[in-house]
Amino acid sequence: MRVETTMRVETTMRVGAIDIGTNSTRLLVADVDRDGRVDEIVRRLAITRLGEGVDETARLAGPAMRRVDDTVGTYVTEARGLGVTRILATATSAVRDAQNGPSFLEGIGSRHGVATRLLSGAAEASTTFRGVTSAGPIADGTLIVDIGGGSTELTVGGDDSVREAVSLQLGCVRLTERFLASDPPAEQDLAACAAHVELLLPGLAPGPAIGVAGTITTLAAVDLGLDAYAPERVHGHRLSREAVTGLYDRLRSVTLAERERILHLEPRRAPVIVAGAVILLGVMERYAIDAVTVSERDILHGIAQLAVAA
Structure with missing residues (x-):
């Protein structure tokens, strides 16, 4: 497409x-x-x-x-x-x-x-693709991972062409409400959440990966140890699977109040960040992704392009 x-x-x-x-x-x-x-x-x-x-x-x-x-x-x-x-x-x-x-x-x-x-x-997937590529082309076969509150979009493409795009009922709000009721989340609930993610992920064969939206940018900011959110530092950051695993282990084992302290740059994401990390880890493991490159350009930039003709 x-x-x-x-x-x-x-x-x-x-x-x-x-x-x-x-x-x-x-x-x-x-x-x-x-x-x-x-x-x-x-x-x-x-x-x-x-x-x-x-x-x-x-x-x-x-x-x-x-x-x-x-x-x-x-x-x-x-x-x-x-x-x-x-x-x-x-x-x-x-x-x-x-x-x-x-x-x-x-x-x-x-x-x-x-x-x-x-x-x-x-359309959500293709609009995110537009936003990510609004500053220039990307390598052929790149996977764009967009973890939202209600759904996750996975788009594979390059230059201005989308090869595959899927929208999955996997979002950090949806999975928190469905699986992670206790504080901190119970081990069996985390396992059930991860199994659900694994079940829904389709067969794709992507190359490099780009990650967008709040779960990924927030994890990147914590990984960078930022005292104040700095988009110019988050954009382009290489968020490794090892780092995501470490952040997930840290966040899942503490209470909401402690997660808010850890996510001091964006504490309002604390209630749903564990489910978001489960989704991201599931994607990285399913497609053997060692790291995602974080992008501050996302669906908003694609909407801006669409607004020209609105």
């Missing part, structure tokens, strides 16, 4: 991209040029937990919807203050899985005056 990355833009366009995810809601304000290059101006993140309980109830909860709605309102105000006139808000796993998801997303668009799009699993 070829991913069209050339934008029909006569000059650079400033756009707003909003990613309404299962665990977080994020904003990117960026300038997109005629070749699809994305120059980041402002980036924001809020942990909004839209997918809380969706795995069990198949519905978005009222408090979660209000958290996202308030966050989107704040983002739209900021983006317009920066000169943005075109904003695209996309939704992924939680909204896909919820019976009231489409009506919620429609309301976001009408209340805030933004274009909206509900991404299928395949």
